[in-house]
Amino acid sequence: xxxxxxxxxxxxxxxxxxxxxxxxxxxxxxxxxxxxxxxxxxxxxxxxxxxxxxxxxxxxxxxxxxxxxxxxxxxxxxxxxxxxxxxxxxxxxxxxxxxxxxxxxxxxxxxxxxxxxxxxxxxxxxxxxxxxxxxxxxxxxxxxxxxxxxxxxxxxxxxxxxxxxxxxxxxxxxxxxxxxxxxxxxxxxxxxxxxxxxxxxxxxxxxxxxxxxxxxxxxxxxxxxxxxxxxxxxxxxxxxxxxxxxxxxxxxxxxxxxxxxxxxxxxxxxxxxxxxxxxxxxxxxxxxxxxxxxxxxxxxxxxxxxxxxxxxxxxxxxxxxxxxxxxxxxxxxxxxxxxxxxxxxxxxxxxxxxxxxxxxxxxxxxxxxxxxxxxxxx
Numbered sequence: 001x002x003x004x005x006x007x008x009x010x011x012x013x014x015x016x017x018x019x020x021x022x023x024x025x026x027x028x029x030x031x032x033x034x035x036x037x038x039x040x041x042x043x044x045x046x047x048x049x050x051x052x053x054x055x056x057x058x059x060x061x062x063x064x065x066x067x068x069x070x071x072x073x074x075x076x077x078x079x080x081x082x083x084x085x086x087x088x089x090x091x092x093x094x095x096x097x098x099x100x101x102x103x104x105x106x107x108x109x110x111x112x113x114x115x116x117x118x119x120x121x122x123x124x125x126x127x128x129x130x131x132x133x134x135x136x137x138x139x140x141x142x143x144x145x146x147x148x149x150x151x152x153x154x155x156x157x158x159x160x161x162x163x164x165x166x167x168x169x170x171x172x173x174x175x176x177x178x179x180x181x182x183x184x185x186x187x188x189x190x191x192x193x194x195x196x197x198x199x200x201x202x203x204x205x206x207x208x209x210x211x212x213x214x215x216x217x218x219x220x221x222x223x224x225x226x227x228x229x230x231x232x233x234x235x236x237x238x239x240x241x242x243x244x245x246x247x248x249x250x251x252x253x254x255x256x257x258x259x260x261x262x263x264x265x266x267x268x269x270x271x272x273x274x275x276x277x278x279x280x281x282x283x284x285x286x287x288x289x290x291x292x293x294x295x296x297x298x299x300x301x302x303x304x305x306x307x308x309x310x311x312x313x314x315x316x317x318x319x320x321x322x323x324x325x326x327x328x329x330x331x332x333x334x335x336x337x338x339x340x341x342x343x344x345x346x347x348x349x350x351x352x353x354x355x356x357x358x359x360x361x362x363x364x365x366x367x368x369x370x371x372x373x374x375x376x377x378x
Contacts, residue, residue: 116154118163120146121202122238123215125231129238130215130223132162136182138169138223140215143238154245157256158193158205159185168192171225174207180223193378195261196245200234206264206378255378262301267291268374269307276352279312279372280327288376290314291355292326294333303359308371315353315361317344324353 120143121130128140131150143150148164155161160169168185170192171178186192193205194213202213204225212233214226226233235244255266268288270279283289291313293299314327324344325331340356344363352366355373364370 118151118153119244120150120238121152121235121244122241123232123235124241125234126215128215130235132164132182136167138180138182139221140223155185157187158195158261159187160194161185169194171204174204174211174225176211176225176227177218178225179218179220180213180225190378195264196243197229200236200243201229202233202235202244208264259376260305261378263297264378266376266378267302267305268376269305269311270371270373272371273369274312274372275369276312276316276366276372279370280314282372283314283374283376286374286376288374290327291373291375293338293355293359293361294336299338299359302355302373303357306355306357306359306373308357310354310356310362310370312370312372313353313355313361314375316351316366318351318366 122128122143123130123140126140129143129150130138130152131141133139133141133149141150151163152169153161153163155168161167162169162182165182166185167182169180170183170189171180172191174191183189183192190206191204195203195205197203197210197212201210204211204213209227210229211225211227212229213223213235214228214233215223216232217226217228218224236242237244255261259266259268261267266288268283268286270282274282280290291302291311293302293313315324315332316327317324319325319327319329320331323331338355338360340360340362343361344350344353346363349365350363353361353363354370355361
């Protein structure tokens with residue numbers, strides 16, 4: 001039997017050798033890689049084992065993607081916000097500029113609506129007309145041929161508008177021998193207000209001593225302000241030779257709309273009735289005062305222009321007890337009195353004065369209702 005099966009035993013021994021080899025291999029694996037705990041689990045290759053060690057023992061890698069996305073989104077939002085802000089500022093600035101342009105256009109339209117017809121300013125002695133040269137300077141030149149550089153219009157406030165440029169005649173300073181020039185029209189600038197005098201005199205409004213529109217006394221051959229009132233300061237409308245203000249006296253006054261002009265002063269005649277105190281307050285609110293008549297010329301002017309049966313003036317005896325004075329507390333001008341005969345009567349309660357159509361004063365109770373006259377600067 002042994003001989004018969006001897007080969008079998010040899011085969012079994014040969015078959016057992018690989019098993020022993022496998023066991024020895026596992027033993028070697030355990031010795032080399034002590035991390036393996038299951039003896040029946042195949043030995044992992046070193047590469048896989050190293051990966052497992054990395055997965056088990058190393059910290060997780062940081063996730064960068066979402067952080068960069070958040071930062072990018074924030075920057076994009078900030079950029080959109082800045083663009084929206086710039087767009088809003090641009091729209092606001094455009095709207096403001098548009099409003100300014102529209103306001104300027106409206107003012108220009110108002111100037112033209114109230115302007116006189118065009119005319120040329122002529123000096124008989126020189127036989128020349130005023131002309132604009134070099135953009136803003138005024139000189140004198142032959143009147144033919146007519147051109148926009150020689151045409152002017154009266155506009156509200158006693159201003160002279162140059163047709164060719166749309167600018168107003170003015171001066172930098174109210175002083176003798178200052179050159180007359182063109183400036184952007186500004187109703188608030190006193191150096192743009194002109195008044196007509198007798199015999200063709202054209203002077204700057206509200207200036208003492210008077211300064212006249214003059215040509216011939218400047219070595220630069222330009223129109224300038226000058227104290228002299230001779231022939232070189234006298235101007236008329238070309239062709240008609242009439243006074244410059246005859247072209248449009250309703251707009252050549254330097255006073256505000258609704259006020260009358262006389263001797264460098266502006267006068268307002270009320271159309272309603274009021275007590276003396278309220279009338280005084282109304283004048284003060286307009287930068288003026290109740291009428292102060294302190295010259296024969298002014299009394300004559302009031303007598304000719306007053307349409308109401310009576311009007312309060314700035315005279316009272318309430319400021320200085322027992323003495324009649326102007327509303328500002330100054331005494332009446334010595335030697336000048338326009339009281340009606342047997343006035344002031346000083347009856348009880350009559351502490352304020354009014355002017356009658358004949359130009360004389362009468363004292364009345366201050367609470368009575370009358371028209372009033374305000375007087376103020378140009």
